[in-house]
Every structure is written in structure tokens, then in C-alpha cells.
Amino acid sequence: xxxxxxxxVKQVFQSARERQPQDRDGFLAVETSGDGELRRxxxxxxxxxxxxxxxxxxxxxxxxxxxxxxxxxxxxxYEILEEAGAGGMGRVYKARDTRxxxxxxxxxxxxxxxxxxxxxxxxxxxxxxxxVCGLYDIGEQDGTAYLVMEYVEGxxxxxxxxxxxxxxxEVLRYGAEIADALAAAHAQGMVHRDLKPANIMxxxxxxxxxxxxxAQMAGGGNDSGGAVAxxxxxxxxxxxxxxxxxxxxxxxxxxxxxxxxxxxxxxxxHSPASLQSVPAGxxxxxERCLREDAGQRVQxxxxxxxxxxxxxxxxPPAGTRRRKPVWAAVLVAMAVAGTGVTWKATRPAxxxxxxxxxxxxxxxxxxxxxGSGGNGGPSTASAPASVAxxxxxxxxxxxxxxxSHAGPxxxxxxxxxxxxxxxxxxxxxxxxIAFSWxxxxxxxxxxxxxxxxxxxxxxxxDGSVEDWGPAWSPDxxxxxxxxxxxxxxxxxxxxxxxxxxxxAPIAQQGHETLPQMSWSRDGKWIAAPDRDPxxxxxxxxxxxxPGEKRRITSNSxxxxxxxxxxxxxxxxxYVSCVAGVSPCDVYVLEMGPDSLPKRQRxxxxxxxxxxxxxxxxxSRSLVYAGGDRSSGSTYLWRVALNPPxxxxxxxxxxxxxxxxxxxxxxxxLAYTNSGNWNLMAIENFR
Amino acid sequence: xxxxxxxxxxxxxxxxxxxxxxxxRLLPLVYDELRRLAGRYMRDERAGHxxxxxxxxxxxxxxxxxxxxxxxxxxxQFMGVAGQLMxxxxxxxxxxxxAAKRGGSLVTLDESAAKQCADMARPxxxxxxxxxxxxxxxxxxxxxxxxxxxxFAGLSAEETAEAMGLSxxxxxxxxxxxxxxxxxxxxxxxx
Numbered sequence: 001x002x003x004x005x006x007x008x009v010k011q012v013f014q015s016a017r018e019r020q021p022q023d024r025d026g027f028l029a030v031e032t033s034g035d036g037e038l039r040r041x042x043x044x045x046x047x048x049x050x051x052x053x054x055x056x057x058x059x060x061x062x063x064x065x066x067x068x069x070x071x072x073x074x075x076x077x078y079e080i081l082e083e084a085g086a087g088g089m090g091r092v093y094k095a096r097d098t099r100x101x102x103x104x105x106x107x108x109x110x111x112x113x114x115x116x117x118x119x120x121x122x123x124x125x126x127x128x129x130x131x132v133c134g135l136y137d138i139g140e141q142d143g144t145a146y147l148v149m150e151y152v153e154g155x156x157x158x159x160x161x162x163x164x165x166x167x168x169x170e171v172l173r174y175g176a177e178i179a180d181a182l183a184a185a186h187a188q189g190m191v192h193r194d195l196k197p198a199n200i201m202x203x204x205x206x207x208x209x210x211x212x213x214x215a216q217m218a219g220g221g222n223d224s225g226g227a228v229a230x231x232x233x234x235x236x237x238x239x240x241x242x243x244x245x246x247x248x249x250x251x252x253x254x255x256x257x258x259x260x261x262x263x264x265x266x267x268x269x270h271s272p273a274s275l276q277s278v279p280a281g282x283x284x285x286x287e288r289c290l291r292e293d294a295g296q297r298v299q300x301x302x303x304x305x306x307x308x309x310x311x312x313x314x315x316p317p318a319g320t321r322r323r324k325p326v327w328a329a330v331l332v333a334m335a336v337a338g339t340g341v342t343w344k345a346t347r348p349a350x351x352x353x354x355x356x357x358x359x360x361x362x363x364x365x366x367x368x369x370x371g372s373g374g375n376g377g378p379s380t381a382s383a384p385a386s387v388a389x390x391x392x393x394x395x396x397x398x399x400x401x402x403x404s405h406a407g408p409x410x411x412x413x414x415x416x417x418x419x420x421x422x423x424x425x426x427x428x429x430x431x432x433i434a435f436s437w438x439x440x441x442x443x444x445x446x447x448x449x450x451x452x453x454x455x456x457x458x459x460x461x462d463g464s465v466e467d468w469g470p471a472w473s474p475d476x477x478x479x480x481x482x483x484x485x486x487x488x489x490x491x492x493x494x495x496x497x498x499x500x501x502x503x504a505p506i507a508q509q510g511h512e513t514l515p516q517m518s519w520s521r522d523g524k525w526i527a528a529p530d531r532d533p534x535x536x537x538x539x540x541x542x543x544x545x546p547g548e549k550r551r552i553t554s555n556s557x558x559x560x561x562x563x564x565x566x567x568x569x570x571x572x573x574y575v576s577c578v579a580g581v582s583p584c585d586v587y588v589l590e591m592g593p594d595s596l597p598k599r600q601r602x603x604x605x606x607x608x609x610x611x612x613x614x615x616x617x618x619s620r621s622l623v624y625a626g627g628d629r630s631s632g633s634t635y636l637w638r639v640a641l642n643p644p645x646x647x648x649x650x651x652x653x654x655x656x657x658x659x660x661x662x663x664x665x666x667x668x669l670a671y672t673n674s675g676n677w678n679l680m681a682i683e684n685f686r
Numbered sequence: 687x688x689x690x691x692x693x694x695x696x697x698x699x700x701x702x703x704x705x706x707x708x709x710x711r712l713l714p715l716v717y718d719e720l721r722r723l724a725g726r727y728m729r730d731e732r733a734g735h736x737x738x739x740x741x742x743x744x745x746x747x748x749x750x751x752x753x754x755x756x757x758x759x760x761x762x763q764f765m766g767v768a769g770q771l772m773x774x775x776x777x778x779x780x781x782x783x784x785a786a787k788r789g790g791s792l793v794t795l796d797e798s799a800a801k802q803c804a805d806m807a808r809p810x811x812x813x814x815x816x817x818x819x820x821x822x823x824x825x826x827x828x829x830x831x832x833x834x835x836x837x838f839a840g841l842s843a844e845e846t847a848e849a850m851g852l853s854x855x856x857x858x859x860x861x862x863x864x865x866x867x868x869x870x871x872x873x874x875x876x877x
Contacts, residue, residue: 006825010863017862048869055833055865058840059776059812070718 013042017049069093069108075146076139078106094151097136103151104136121147124212125420125677127188131181133201133210138438152210154203157261161197165264168279172312174200174207175258179305181209182254186247186301188656188675195253197260248294251301255289258282281311411653411680414453414670420444420677423515423659424670425470425479426451427495430663433670434470434479434495435679436515439463446470446481448495451668460493461500467491469515473523473544480517480526480544482506490517490528490542504542504549507531516562516612516659519544521569525595527552529561539563539574541595552589552597559584562612565591566619567664571641572597573622575610583607586624588641603639604647610634611674612659616686617666623650625657625671634658634674653682698763716764717771765841765849769834776838777816780809818871822864829864836861 001009012031016024024046032039069091073080078095084105085092095106124135124147137148157174160166166174178200182192192199192212199211262278278286285307291297298304415421419439426433433451438444445463448470449455461467465485472479476495480503483491488508493500507530514537517528525541530549532538537559541550553560558577565572572591577584586603603622610626611634620642627634633655639647656675662668662685669685672678694715700708815837823830828850835846847857 001825003825009867010826013863013866014859017859044870044874045863045866048873049862049866054811054869054872055815055837058836059772059815059838 009038009041009045012038013045016042016046075106075108075141078104078139078148080106095148097148105133105149105151107147107149108145121420124149127181127185127190127212129181129184130205131177131207131209132184132212133208150208152201152203152208154201154208156198157200157202157207157257158197160202161260161264166261168262168282169312171258171261171282172308174202174261175254176305176308176312177207178209178254178257179301179308181207182250183301183305185212186250190675191247192250192253195250195257197257200257246294247301248297248299251289251298251304252294254301254304255286258289259286262286279311281307285311411671411673411682413678414451414681415449415457415679416676417457421679422672422674422677423469424661424672424679425472426661426663426668426670427472428474428476428664430665430668432476432495433661433679434460434472436468436470436481437463443485444468446479446493448479458497460495460497461491468513469517469528471517471519471526473519474521475523478544480519480528482515482517482528484508484513490526492544503544507533514559514561516564518563518565518572520565520591520595521567522595525550527563527565527572527574529559529563532556537561539572552595553587553600562610562624564613564615564622566615566622567617568619571619573603573613573615575613575624577610578607582609584610584626586610586613586622586639601641603641603644606647611657612671614660614662614669616662617664621645623660623662623669625660627655636660636669636671653680694764701763712767713771716767717775765835765839765845766831769831769839769841769849772840773816773834773838776812780812780816814872815868818868821871822867829860832857832860833864833868 012028015031016027019027028039028042032042069075069080069083071080071082075095077097077099079098081094081096081103083091084094091108093106093108095104096102097104121135121138124132128134133152134150135147136150139146139148178195182195185192190212192209194211195209199209201208201210259278262282285298285304288296288298289304298307414424414433415435415437417437417439419437421435421437422444423436424433425435427448431451432448434446434448435457436444437447437457443463443466446460446467447457448460449457460479461481461483465483465487467481467483469482470479471481472495478492479495480490480492481500483489483500487502487505489505490503491500492503503526506528514529517526519526520541524544526544527539527541529537530540534556536554536556538551538555539553539560541552543549552572553574553576555576558579559581560574560576561581562575563572564574570591572589572595574587574589575584576587583606585606585608588601588603589597590599590601592598604624606626608626609628610624613622613624615622621638621640623636623638625634626637626647634657635655636650636653636657637647638650639645653669653671654673654675656673658672658674660669660671662670666686667684669682671680673680694712697708697712697715701712815833819830819833822833831850832846835841835849836843841849843854843857843861846852846861847854850857852860
């Protein structure tokens, strides 16, 4: 076709289009008379002109890109220095934190793996461990979500193994460190699932485990689509068969890593001869890690760690070279390995091992049918009310399944969204919860939602800064919260929606968030901690309207925080810490008219780390989250004030409890699980 | 990213005054920015946000040229450049994906099968539209530009009219024509 011819086609086509369909034939007959070719061309176009289809969507609608950040690009305050590695799931960059001048590692996941990003952020943030590569920050810019992590100066174990085997002392040291990191993860119900030399960095300070990208809460059913993820060469036989990974899969993978460290070659290429140089204790341990039947394997990572530590501390007896090891089973297991590709296959979504875990349970109130609970259904009204009694534990199928899910009371998931949820708070009528949620982008925002887990959360703040610790006004119409960032302060927002208003500025918070605040029953005051210029933090009453704040506790060196007005409004409980944020105890202020404190009473004498207080409806006892700061274990405790009693630990909620909350009418206890940053709830809590 | 927000403005002005090297300097700037933004929009879509393709080009312009300098003349000119570049970006991308499907070398096992099925149709469509459009634009360069803006850059009819200096009615008429011809060609082949 020539350009002139096309102009003619176009002109006839456009003129025909402007006519009514019934007139077109006549028009075309005249216009194209004697030119059948022209008529066919125009008629063909007319057939395709109507309707929808090709070209209606912009070309790039539905496509996915993997974009590489150039050197010098900025992600928030981070400046990209170089690409440090790219994998199937995303890219890792070496970057500089321009505020602190330190070098960091930034991980950007490809869009299709962004769900894993959330898992990874949760996993690492729950694990503050010297041998886990630490998480500094999570951020989002222009739709690029990223993790900011500790930059580990050193080389990967894979690179190190390229130069040959490690000495026995190094194998034991790094092995024990890796086992320690994984034992900590397992203790939190988390399985790494992709342990391999490429995911282990060797730094001056020792081994660092990276890439919890495919980590999963064991038994949590978190993996979408029933796909198996991991690296083929390090997968246990059970994983290869499509069974869900549990802690024992990590043990298997560590067994391979240990043997690789000791021999310098992947276990698949081992000949028994190459292993004879491995000391007997170590090769025994490796063999027990690699048993094909998971039931015959070492059963806990902690046990592996202890065994390695023991070998480290005992010099090997002279001349112990091992008898021929029992490598047959190992070699069978290895036979499938070797390609090193990331392998993913589909399997039926149903887990092969029948078990239930808190993560799988659903709340059952408001007529909701309990979810896939498995054995030991959810509690009913007839459940025993005593919570102080020890909760019987069932035999656990693996070390990675959180304890205490078969007792009369058990935690159910109240909110498990992408990102981090915290600071639950019930509305005065107990029907709505407010909480703080970091959805992986921006900062924490305040959200409200009917208590029913099926309801959708509604955002009250834009989440561009850090909003924590929602507290309801007694009329349920407002929520006070604490905002960090550039304008730290106590803010107030209508629950029906609307702009947030600054009630009073507060000092910049320290390293620890002190989210808990409480609204007085008369609605006039909001109790919240604030720091004085000398560094001490005291409880202040901030007026809900105009007026001056009032300091009601004195603490010049430590921190008073977590104020909680009792349901009857007569008492204000709070946490007082001697130095910094630990050790602490619970105190109660008796409040006189107009919230003037009359008397102070010390309730506990434990000297522990405390993260939040909630009252029982009768205003005669309270619960608090307390434990050990260095390990991060915080349990739920209950203590009676009237008559006074000593605190009792309630193991039912596990060791990652923060921010307990109980509605005025009682019956339910919500808290933040600081292991996975989900909101949990215990029904029939009395 | 442009070295300064004004750099693109200056380059666009130089282009108008006929300096050929200005385009050579402008293209990589815009190309990088569009690629980066495209990646961002893809992620947004995965996160469940509504994809607004046109926003990409606008935003690229604002970022590169600086908001207060965004006069309509620059803008129209920039849209033209952006449309051309979006086409190049998408065709490169589609070729890679296409090659991956045919050769199998680039498809890693960890991309789920379902995902691939959903995604593979588009790269082929993009390549076919691109190749067929090459025939059309030899006959009618204005049609080529229009399809670049509407299909590859995702501009609305109004935005396309502004960028091409045509009336809205003319854009709609030309777009209908181009679509009809391209669809007919792709469905039935050349006659």
C-alpha cells in the first residue's frame, strides 16, 4: 500500500463511520465503485472497529518490570553505592545511610515476591539476634518497598567454601552460631526454609544468617498457592516430597552445611573417604542431622547448638578418627541434590501433617464458625474461667509449633495483615478495636475495625509518620494517639474520620516506643508518658481540650509509662522503671476528684521489663506483659490488687506478648504478638 | 534522574531550536526515569492499587522538568519523546520475555506457571502491535505517533490531543481508524 492509497482508505473509512450503519453499504458502493480492493479494505476495518479488545488497554497494563537502581539513586535517606547481588527474587544493594553515615544493605524484592518481603520483615524484626543479619528499617519510595539491613562486611560461606574446607574449630564455631540463630527463630515458631552457604555470611563477628525471605511460621499456612519454596540441594527428603518445611528441615539443611564446611564440597559429591577426616563427634552429629526420616533426626536446633558448643569446649581426644561413618542414608538423601536451582513445584495445599496452630485459628465470636482448627476446638461459654491454672500442653509435632494451643483458652488471630500490627485498644462498647498498623510502606497509621476478624480495617490517619498507641475517649467518638516523627505529640482524631489534631507536643521518644495511653473515664484527660529535659520520663495528664498538661508521677532517671485508668475510673495503673526501661514494676495511683492523684501503691516487686498493662473489668486485678529485655521474652502476667496477691504468669499467650487490652465489659483479651507482629485475642478471658 | 530539574527544560528548548544533540542527551534521561517509574507502577499494581498509566508519563515530566516549569509547550513535546521511549522500553521488555518463553533459558523454575500464563499474552501482543505499527507509520507517521501515545504511553484522548496539537475529535477519529486497521491486520493478516 502507498501513503496515498492509505489516505484514501482512511478517508472512506472515516466517512463511512460517520454514517448510520444502514446507509454505509450504499455509501461504500458509490465511493468505491470499480475499486473492489478499496471496498474490502474498508469493510474489514469496519468489522473490527466496534467492540473492545486489542489496544484498549495500554501496552504496559499488567506487565511487570524488574528495575535496577543505578549507583547514586536515593531510596529515602539511603544512597545506592553498588549492587551487591541479584537473585531470583530481588536485588541487594550496598548503600549509605546519609543521616548516620553508615553503610547498610538494601534489599528490594521483585513485585511478584513482595508478599515474601512482608514475611521477611516480620521474621527479621522478630529476631534480634547477633547471628541474624539485623533489620534497621523498612521503607517505601515510589512503590518500591525495601528492607534496610545490617551491612555485613565479609564474604558468604559459599564464597569461602570455594577456597576449600574450614578448620574444625571454625566449623564448630560457625556451626554453633548458625544453630543458635536458627534455634532462636524456631523458638518463635519460625522456620528459615532456605538455609545454604549463600545465605550465610562470614564476618569478623562470626556467622550471620541472611535471607529469611521464604521463612514461614511453622504450621501457619502462610505460603500462598501451596507451592514449595527453597533450594533443591539443601531440601530435606520430606520437603522434596512436598511436605511443609518444619524445624527439622532446617536441621537437615544445617547438616549439609556442616558437612560442606568440614569437607569443602557439597555433600552430594562426598565419598566416605572424604569424610573420614571429620572428627567422630562432628560426623555423628552431621549424620543425625541428615537422617532421611525426620523422626529419626536430631529433634531440635537447640540440641544441635548444644552438641556443637560441647565439642568446641572439649578438646578432641587424641587420635580419634572415626570408624567408617553410616553414610548410606546420607548419600541416599543426597542423591537427589546437586542442581542448586531454586525449585518450586505445586503440591496440594493441604498440609501433610495434621496439626493446628494459633495462626490457623479464627475467632469464633459473633456467630462466626471457627476455622480450620483441627483438634481441640475453640473454647465455648462452658470453658473453665480460671486463667491462672497451668494450661496443659499437647505433645508437639515439632519444636517449631508454638505451645499452648490445646488448652481451654488459646490465642486466636485477631488481625494478621501484611506488615506489622500492634497496640490493640477496644472501644468503650467493646465492639471495635483500634490498632496501629505498618503496612510495609510509610509509617504506622491508626486503624479501626469491628472486632470480627472478617471486617475490613478503616484508616484514621494517613500513615505517613509513626502513629502509635490508640486510646479511645469514653464516648467512643475520638481516639487519642501518639505520633512520632518531626512533630511528636499527642494527637486526637474523630473515630468517624477527619483530620487529626495536635493536642500537645511531647518530647522526641527514645529508642523504645512507649505507646500506651489512657483516656480518663470522665473524658477530660489523656494519661501518657512524656520525657523531661533531664532524661526521665513521667506520666502526664494531657487535657483532652485546651489547657495545661499535668505531671502526676516523678521519675528522674528511669521511665514511667503504660498508664491505664481502671474501668471504675478511680485508679491509674502504670509501669515505673528504675533506669531506662528496665527493671520495672507495676504501680497504681489512687485518683481523687478531677484526676488528682491521692496515694501511690506499688503492686509488683519483680524488677522486670514490662510492655503494657490492662485492667480486668472489676478494677480489682490487672494483667501486664513482662519478661526479660535482653531475650525479648515477655509473658502475660496477672496480679490481683484487691485482695492483693502475687503475680502469676499466664503461659497461654506465649513469650511474645505486648500491649494487652481488655474491653470494659471484659470477656476478651487482645495483645500484640511481638514475634510476628500480629494481633492476637483470647476469648472468655476472665 | 536529571542532574537538575531544569535540565530537561533546557534540552527541550534546545530541541526546538534545532539542536540535534539535545535529543541524544534527553533520551537517556527520560528513558531511565520512565523505566524507574514503570517499575514502580508495576509494583503498585501488584499491591492492589489502581494502575494509572498516564500518571507515569506526567510524573516523569514533572520530575524531570520541574513542576513550575511545566508549561504546555514543553509538556506536549515531552509527551512525544516519552511515547517513543515507552514504546522502546516495552518492546525491549516484550522481546526478552518472548525469547525467554521460546528459548526457555530465562524462565526460572520459581516463576509460577499460572503467573507466566497470565503474563505471556501481553508481550506477544506488544510485539505484534509494534511490528504492525511499523507498517502503518511508514504510510502515516501521525498515526504512528498517536498509537505510541495512546497505547504505549497510555495517554488519554485529551492528553493525546494536547500533546499532538490536534482537536479531541480528530484524535478520536484517528485513533478509531488506527485501532480498526491494526486489529484487522492482526486478526486477518495483510490483504
